[in-house]
Amino acid sequence: xxxxxxxxxxxxxxxxxxxxxxxxxxxxxxxxxxxxxxxxxxxxxxxxxxxxxxxxxxxxxxxxxxxxxxxxxxxxxxxxxxxxxxxxxxxxxxxxxxxxxxxxxxxxxxxxxxxxxxxxxxxxxxxxxxxxxxxxxxxxxxxxxxxxxxxxxxxxxxxxxxxxxxxxxxxxxxxxxxxxxxxxxxxxxxxxxxxxxxxxxxxxxxxxxxxxxxxxxxxxxxxxxxxxxxxxxxxxxxxxxxxxxxxxxxxxxxxxxxxxxxxxxxxxxxxxxxxxxxxxxxxxxxxxxxxxxxxxxxxxxxxxxxxxxxxxxxxxxxxxxxxxxxxxxxxxxxxxxxxxxxxxxxxxxxxxxxxxxxxxxxxxxxxxxxxxxxxxxxxxxxxxxxxxxxxxxxxxxxxx
Amino acid sequence: xxxxxxxxxxxxxxxxxxxxxxxxxxxxxxxxxxxxxxxxxxxxxxxxxxxxxxxxxxxxxxxxxxxxxxxxxxxxxxxxxxxxxxxxxxxxxxxxxxxxxxxxxxxxxxxxxxxxxxxxxxxxxxxxxxxxxxxxxxxxxxxxxxxxxxxxxxxxxxxxxxxxxxxxxxxxxxxxxxxxxxxxxxxxxxxxxxxxxxxxxxxxxxxxxxxxxxxxxxxxxxxxxxxxxxxxx
Numbered sequence: 001x002x003x004x005x006x007x008x009x010x011x012x013x014x015x016x017x018x019x020x021x022x023x024x025x026x027x028x029x030x031x032x033x034x035x036x037x038x039x040x041x042x043x044x045x046x047x048x049x050x051x052x053x054x055x056x057x058x059x060x061x062x063x064x065x066x067x068x069x070x071x072x073x074x075x076x077x078x079x080x081x082x083x084x085x086x087x088x089x090x091x092x093x094x095x096x097x098x099x100x101x102x103x104x105x106x107x108x109x110x111x112x113x114x115x116x117x118x119x120x121x122x123x124x125x126x127x128x129x130x131x132x133x134x135x136x137x138x139x140x141x142x143x144x145x146x147x148x149x150x151x152x153x154x155x156x157x158x159x160x161x162x163x164x165x166x167x168x169x170x171x172x173x174x175x176x177x178x179x180x181x182x183x184x185x186x187x188x189x190x191x192x193x194x195x196x197x198x199x200x201x202x203x204x205x206x207x208x209x210x211x212x213x214x215x216x217x218x219x220x221x222x223x224x225x226x227x228x229x230x231x232x233x234x235x236x237x238x239x240x241x242x243x244x245x246x247x248x249x250x251x252x253x254x255x256x257x258x259x260x261x262x263x264x265x266x267x268x269x270x271x272x273x274x275x276x277x278x279x280x281x282x283x284x285x286x287x288x289x290x291x292x293x294x295x296x297x298x299x300x301x302x303x304x305x306x307x308x309x310x311x312x313x314x315x316x317x318x319x320x321x322x323x324x325x326x327x328x329x330x331x332x333x334x335x336x337x338x339x340x341x342x343x344x345x346x347x348x349x350x351x352x353x354x355x356x357x358x359x360x361x362x363x364x365x366x367x368x369x370x371x372x373x374x375x376x377x378x379x380x381x382x383x384x385x386x387x388x389x390x391x392x393x394x395x396x397x398x399x400x
Numbered sequence: 401x402x403x404x405x406x407x408x409x410x411x412x413x414x415x416x417x418x419x420x421x422x423x424x425x426x427x428x429x430x431x432x433x434x435x436x437x438x439x440x441x442x443x444x445x446x447x448x449x450x451x452x453x454x455x456x457x458x459x460x461x462x463x464x465x466x467x468x469x470x471x472x473x474x475x476x477x478x479x480x481x482x483x484x485x486x487x488x489x490x491x492x493x494x495x496x497x498x499x500x501x502x503x504x505x506x507x508x509x510x511x512x513x514x515x516x517x518x519x520x521x522x523x524x525x526x527x528x529x530x531x532x533x534x535x536x537x538x539x540x541x542x543x544x545x546x547x548x549x550x551x552x553x554x555x556x557x558x559x560x561x562x563x564x565x566x567x568x569x570x571x572x573x574x575x576x577x578x579x580x581x582x583x584x585x586x587x588x589x590x591x592x593x594x595x596x597x598x599x600x601x602x603x604x605x606x607x608x609x610x611x612x613x614x615x616x617x618x619x620x621x622x623x624x625x626x627x628x629x630x631x632x633x
Contacts, residue, residue, distance in 0.1 A: 004505075008499050
């Protein structure tokens with residue numbers, strides 16, 4: 001640049017430095033803002049990539065109306081392009097806190113879709129669970145508190161109705177962030193208001209029907225090499241998905257057949273039981289009928305016997321009547337004899353009474369004589385005692 | 401062949417649907433070293449003709465030849481070179497750079513062209529030796545116009561084009577300026593074109609071109625130009 005022009009520029013800046021600095025700052029601001037906007041998009045993609053890899057987030061999920069079994073897991077793991085596979089349990093549950101219905105997604109902890117632990121620890125056994133932070137704050141709960149989760153009963157493959165959880169009451173041991181729910185939306189439920197409010201993570205040990213998975217999560221091969229939402233990734237997922245769809249129908253049929261077979265077996269078994277028991281019952285009935293017949297015979301026999309006995313008894317009764325009449329006669333004779341003897345006894349008693357009176361007057365005389373003797377004795381005894389004491393005193397003096 | 405030739409030059413401005421013809425078949429010739437005065441009423445096309453001659457505008461049709469060089473066909477870059485080296489321009493309102501001193505203003509011009517003159521000497525020549533380090537705001541109108549002329553002359557141009565150089569100046573100062581231009585033309589043998597609407601100035605020129613409705617209506621050749629001091633208006 002030529003000298004004079006440069007001078008002009010410098011002078012221009014000097015004269016209007018406030019304007020210059022303002023424009024400069026605006027330019028910086030604009031450049032910074034633009035650079036920030038441009039950089040944030042790839043940064044966000046990088047961040048979510050890293051997060052997905054760290055939390056081992058799934059690429060494909062498989063769900064079924066009839067539930068999924070270990071067989072399904074085995075079949076899916078054979079598919080080309082599937083790197084990791086994991087069956088998990090997810091159910092809608094209801095937590096009641098202060099008469100408030102809270103709908104939660106109850107999820108079992110697994111290797112795929114690992115939660116970020118923000119506080120406390122992960123549940124180790126069946127009576128522990130972890131919740132999200134906002135669950136604690138908005139329900140005034142804290143780590144260490146217990147909540148009760150109600151989950152609709154389920155039926156296992158044998159058709160028995162079972163409680164879904166072994167332990168409904170669980171202790172909150174920590175808070176987590178789930179990679180499945182990055183936004184605030186928790187999905188919908190057919191419980192309560194129809195809106196899921198929170199998620200709860202529980203241990204797999206607490207599942208009472210562990211043979212039926214509610215979901216299977218898959219990871220595709222080289223999942224860490226793809227960029228989230230990139231075309232290459234979408235294509236790869238689509239490819240694996242198509243392969244899964246190839247075995248979809250076969251697996252659906254297998255599962256259906258297995259369930260129907262169990263049911264049919266049960267029906268057959270029940271029919272067998274019915275038949276044997278019917279036979280048994282019929283046997284018993286015929287036996288009973290025979291016994292009844294026998295009983296009837298016995299009754300007839302007994303009636304005959306009774307008749308015979310009656311006749312015998314009648315004759316015996318007549319005999320006895322006769323004997324009684326005779327015996328009555330004897331009694332009368334004996335009674336007369338008894339009265340006679342009683343009279344005799346009475347006269348003797350009078351005699352004895354007189355004798356008793358004489359004896360009593362004599363006893364009176366003896367008693368008065370004895371009294372005289374006693375007074376006499378007392379008097380003589382007193383004089384004796386006097387003389388005795390006198391003598392003792394004498395002796396004492398002597399001793400002195 | 402003349403030093404400058406204007407041949408059937410037309411210039412049209414398009415204002416939407418309306419076409420305005422600023423120049424309509426203008427023809428004139430100027431010889432080297434002539435002092436030419438262009439007169440005519442407002443809107444006659446004087447300034448347009450001067451701008452085309454100075455390479456600041458292009459003609460719609462026709463030919464302009466300066467020193468055997470056709471400038472109507474020049475490309476933009478060539479036009480810049482032509483403006484830098486061949487033309488000195490003096491405007492009605494001086495157009496000085498306010499941040500630079502008189503000397504620096506002249507330097508600004510000399511630094512971009514080839515065989516330029518010494519800024520100090522040129523300023524001395526226009527009578528501003530004492531005011532060399534003053535800013536335009538510290539100079540009077542006449543002094544400013546003299547700086548503008550010095551700036552134009554310092555480039556040592558083939559053509560000195562002046563668009564109403566005295567328009568913003570009083571009688572006396574205007575006279576000084578015109579004298580300066582006349583002297584320059586005589587002493588340096590420079591071709592000078594002066595636009596004015598003041599018909600009284602005509603006698604000072606070697607050639608007077610009368611413009612009307614976009615054409616050079618009348619060209620007078622003045623065999624005995626009068627020195628400016630003798631002209632009164």
